Amino acid sequence: MALKIARRGRIPPFIVMDVMNAASEREAAGHDVLHLEVGQPGTGAPRAVIAAAKAALDAERLGYTLAFGLPELRARIADYYVARYGTRVPMERVSVTTGSSGGFLLAFLSAFDVGDRVALAYPAYPAYRNILVALGIEPVGVPTDAGTRFQPTPELLEAGAADVDGLIVASPSNPTGTMIGRKEMAALVAYCADKGIRLISDEIYHGLTYHSVEAVSALEFTDDAFVINSFSKYFSMTGWRLGWMVVPSELLRAVECLAQNLFVSPPSLSQHAAIAAFDCIGELDANVARYARNRDILLRELPKAGLDRLAPADGAFYIYADIAHLTNDSEDFCRRMLDETGVATTPGTDFDPERGHAFMRLCFAGGTEDMEEAARRLIAWTGAARRVADGTAAN
Numbered sequence: 001m002a003l004k005i006a007r008r009g010r011i012p013p014f015i016v017m018d019v020m021n022a023a024s025e026r027e028a029a030g031h032d033v034l035h036l037e038v039g040q041p042g043t044g045a046p047r048a049v050i051a052a053a054k055a056a057l058d059a060e061r062l063g064y065t066l067a068f069g070l071p072e073l074r075a076r077i078a079d080y081y082v083a084r085y086g087t088r089v090p091m092e093r094v095s096v097t098t099g100s101s102g103g104f105l106l107a108f109l110s111a112f113d114v115g116d117r118v119a120l121a122y123p124a125y126p127a128y129r130n131i132l133v134a135l136g137i138e139p140v141g142v143p144t145d146a147g148t149r150f151q152p153t154p155e156l157l158e159a160g161a162a163d164v165d166g167l168i169v170a171s172p173s174n175p176t177g178t179m180i181g182r183k184e185m186a187a188l189v190a191y192c193a194d195k196g197i198r199l200i201s202d203e204i205y206h207g208l209t210y211h212s213v214e215a216v217s218a219l220e221f222t223d224d225a226f227v228i229n230s231f232s233k234y235f236s237m238t239g240w241r242l243g244w245m246v247v248p249s250e251l252l253r254a255v256e257c258l259a260q261n262l263f264v265s266p267p268s269l270s271q272h273a274a275i276a277a278f279d280c281i282g283e284l285d286a287n288v289a290r291y292a293r294n295r296d297i298l299l300r301e302l303p304k305a306g307l308d309r310l311a312p313a314d315g316a317f318y319i320y321a322d323i324a325h326l327t328n329d330s331e332d333f334c335r336r337m338l339d340e341t342g343v344a345t346t347p348g349t350d351f352d353p354e355r356g357h358a359f360m361r362l363c364f365a366g367g368t369e370d371m372e373e374a375a376r377r378l379i380a381w382t383g384a385a386r387r388v389a390d391g392t393a394a395n
């Protein structure tokens with residue numbers, strides 16, 4: 001007799017992971033790949049973090065920690081809010097998590113019931129939608145465009161997502177890199193308070209901004225929001241699987257019980273090492289300076305490849321390109337680009353099930369030479385395609 005397979009496990013793939021598979025098959029076949037697909041720093045962890053990890057291997061037992069993490073790390077995270085935002089957060093409200101991904105699971109489970117509705121911008125990081133679906137929570141996509149910097153506003157919510165129980169925002173955003181300004185964040189917080197909507201603010205790209213404008217934290221305006229962050233991006237520690245979450249007081253015990261049962265504790269070695277991350281700001285800011293150079297190169301060169309409809313990349317390390325004038329099938333476009341040029345990018349369908357077929361995302365977190373080479377190849381590739389279309393190709 002056929003065994004039952006659960007419906008809620010049938011969520012869409014994280015398409016960028018499939019692109020990574022195609023890219024590594026190409027590499028295994030002996031071809032080179034320029035990785036502008038996956039959103040991770042091209043650098044490893046800061047030197048002092050690695051030294052702290054080595055010391056912990058020798059000196060620590062590395063057993064489970066408390067479900068909320070090592071007190072010393074929680075205290076360093078709380079101090080970081082004072083240093084970066086001038087906002088005091090009691091360390092008791094800081095929960096160390098298994099990446100921000102673990103944080104989403106805990107936040108969604110503690111704040112929402114099956115059948116609840118949670119709004120999020122389209123385009124957005126795909127795992128929000130897919131985790132919500134797996135938990136039986138209904139994602140409510142709010143279509144956004146350059147008019148609101150691809151961010152939700154009270155007006156857009158009122159028009160397209162009234163009666164939701166939650167709202168997820170990300171500033172800077174993945175895939176667009178756009179930010180929510182101070183005034184706009186205040187308006188969203190006020191709207192959520194008025195309507196009884198639980199705000200979840202994904203602040204994983206804080207620290208990665210390019211116009212000397214710091215990203216605004218929801219914590220500067222409210223204690224009722226979940227504020228989610230991670231060591232994966234600014235701190236350059238993706239594979240260490242460590243993040244954190246500032247939890248609303250009324251949900252602390254629920255999150256703690258969920259964390260105890262779902263994860264027991266976040267990874268111990270990573271926690272010992274991450275304490276040192278807060279002493280590495282100089283090294284980490286040098287990474288940001290490299291991202292800024294990479295961003296400048298792509299913003300200057302991509303228009304020469306016909307990619308001139310670009311979201312304003314205020315932060316993170318992404319450029320979201322409107323390619324509607326080149327294709328109406330971004331998955332096919334990105335596949336052909338990888339096959340024919342070796343440049344791997346992510347189709348917009350990962351981020352926006354409705355309009356992503358006309359967009360793609362380029363990640364500029366890799367090496368500067370890779371950005372220069374990718375731009376050269378894309379200019380040659382789209383130039384050749386244009387010459388074929390014009391009938392001026394040499395054969």
Ligand SMILES: Cc1ncc(COP(=O)(O)O)c(C=O)c1O
Binds near residue numbers: 098101173
């Ligand atoms: C917006 C956003 N949030 C969360 C994550 C997950 O990060 P992690 O689980 O490594 O902290 C990512 C990863 O790319 C992301 O782009």
